[in-house]
Amino acid sequence: MHWLADFLAAVGVVLNGIPQGIMAMTLGFAVFPTMFSFIFAAGVNGLFGSVAPISFQAESLALTGNLGKNPRERTSIIFGGSLIMAFIGVSGMLTKIVAILGNSIMAAMMAGVGIMLAKIALSMYQDEKIVGASSIAIAILVYLFTKDLVWTITLSVIGSSLVAVFGIHYRAELPANVVERKFHFLKPVFSWRVVRGALSLACLNVGANISYGLITGQMTGIKPNPVNLNLLTSTQAFADMGTSLLGGAPVETIISATASAPEPVVAGIIMMLLMAVILLVGWLPKIGKYVPTASIAGFLLILGAVVIFPENAAAAMAGKNSVIPALTLVVTAIIDPFAGLLTGAVLKFILPLIGLGV
Template identity: 75%
Template sequence: MHWLADLMAAIGVVLNGIPQGIMAMTLGFAIFPTSFSFVFGALVNGAVGSVAPISFQAESLGLLSRLGQTHRERSSIILGGSIIMLVIGLTGTLTSIVHVLGNGIIAGMMAGVGLMLSKISLTMVKNERIAGGTSVGVAVLTYLLTKDLVWTIVLSVIASSLVAVYGTHYRVELPQYVVERRFHFLKPMFNLRVIRGALSLACLNIGANISYGLVTGQLTNIKPNPVNLNILTGTQAFADMGTSLLGGAPVESIISATASAPEPVVSGILMMLLMALLLFSGWLPRLGKYVPAASIAGFLLILGAVIIFPENAALALKGSGASVSALTLIVTALVDPMSGLLTGAIFKFILPIIGLGL
């Protein structure tokens, strides 16, 4: 019955990605060319046996909504950011960052990500009380009864979507041009806003690839962590580089419940192929009208507060570097993973040079 669990995990993560896909469409990103990014990700993961899939990421989409003023500008920011990430992936810089900073700071950042996800979940519940509250209630009950992250995401997303559709008559109207099955080449543009945006997006992805990639690896319970951060970074960069020139949406590293499936590589590939099918066929806009963003609130709360935070906080807050790791945790939770890493690096390396430190 492993295949059923693998498929259920894949479907759960697809349901998780639908609200972010809708967010991408509302920002003007075309869905048709984005489908090929998922196919590319599936091919790479199948070739190298990676357990870390790529998909829509709410954090990068939210950042792009603030960084760029037009669709062309946002696509140019994605292109610039992907070039930076490609250099980082090909040179192996990301794994060097993990090695230099040490396990304590990395664990502090990951614990901060857990708190960040929990905060996002509670904000979703505040904004959409019925759908979000249903999602959290079903997720908590399911996890208490099963201790299974796959069933937690599947049942909470389905239950909250049904309540939203039949209880509050939830509907989302989407722009027509973003769902056309056509390619539209966008000539890149360069200005100060694009350059600044590309650097900001790259910084976010550095933190996300480290934190989300390693968290996904932790969900497999395989020791040592099976995620190759350089391969994940290169896959994400190549996918974004191609789709940005055609007006498509960015796909980034995510925390994926497919990693907790019996066959995490197979489940992750299934997820990306299913998402590609939804985008290529035009089904995503139809499904997206009935899945509220708050449907993933329960999954995020369990993932952040129960799965990620306790183990990583315990690792971060022991040993001689606990104070630096604690600062990394707090800054990550309050700002973002990249700011947390920079804070940890400053307190570990720079302040001692000038005679200061904790």
Template identity: 75%
Template structure:
């Protein structure tokens, strides 16, 4: 009866991904073209036996939404970032980049992303204060009791959305491109903001693919680790490249509970195919009409402040370059992951050349 356990694990990850898919719609991304990403990734995982699935990722969505002012800029950022990641994946450069920079700098960059998410969560509450703060309160209480991120996101998003729908009579009119059941070509543009955003998204994905990919692989309990990080990087980048040209949302590496299922590869494929059906059938926009953007605030706050920041900051500051790691954390949080990673890398390799050490 392994298939029941596989299915239950897949459904759990789907429940975690739906609110983040709603977040993607709130940023103007179309859901119909994103079906391609899930089908493509499920096919690749089935052919190569990869246990690491792709799904909507709050970190990348928050970053793209923060750096791009409209759909065209955001889609261009995703396209540019995916071009960089394709080169990294196909050349097998992912682990070499991490080895060159050092795990402390990479962890520091991810810790800074955690602060960014917490800041974005607080900013979300300014437009819809009652719903936003209710989401945060429910998320904090739920996580303190359960220590479970799936329950945290389901209850905080669900509870605050029910309040908004029945008490505040919230109904959203989603843009036509979000709900359109057709492909709409979105021509990429190039400007300073797009270049900065693409580099930042690539830096975030480097860190996420290493950390999330390895964690998902380790959950299988199989040694050596079955996750092929270069295959994972190439798959994620090619999926994003295709959908970004059609105005679709990015899908990235996640820490997936399907890895703990009896058949981790099959469970991951089931999860992605369920998500593909939800998007193809147009069910997500129907749900999204009743979910305000501030409903995701509680989950983002817990994800950034409790899940990502403490572990990555502790690992970064425990290394030999704790001062540089601290500077990287702050720079990432204030600016973006690219600025943080470049600052940390420059300080780490330039300071010793001039006789200084931090």
């Protein structure tokens, strides 16, 4: 019965990805070409036996949507970020970056991202108060009782969407480029906002690939950790690189319950192929018409303020000197992950030069 357990684990992760896929559509990303990212990653994982799948990730979507002002800028940010991550993955620099900066600075950056997500959730509430409030209330209650992110996102999105549909008669008209099953080439644009966004997205993915990738590997119970971080980074980068030119959404590293399945590689592949089928046949846009953007506010709040921030903030402040991690955290939360990591790196290497130590 291993196949049934693998399939159920895959379905659970798909349920987790659908609301975030809907979030991608509300930001103007075309989901039809994104199916190629899932197919590509499924093939790579099958070829190399990788247990770490990729999917829609709330953190990268929220960051890209916040830094890019329109779909063209957002896809350009993804393309630029994927170029950076491809270089990091192919060259094997991922673990070297962490070794240079240190775990405390990386953890501080991730904690700052947690605050960013909580701020975005509250901003969504301000834009759509009824939907946002119901999403946040349901998410808090579900997480308090279950401590499970899959149930939290599923019930908060469904519950707040029902409030929207039956309470305020919500029905969205998604842009044509989001729902149509065609391909449109989007030439990347170049601007300071796009460059900063690409660097920020790359910084976020460096932290996420290490933390989420290793956590997924730990869930398998296999020792040593079976996740090849450089392979994971390269897979995610090349998947994003191609589909971003067609207006597709980013797909990144996630903490995947498929890793706890009897056959984690098979379960991860099933999950990605199921997502590809959902995007191919056009089910996601049909669902998305009845799901407001603010329906994901509760999940973002829990993910940022309860899951990501406390653990990473504690790790960041665990050392003898907490000044640099603290500043990294604050700058990330106020500006973006690139500014946060840059602040941490500059302080780490400049302060000893002037005799202040680290």
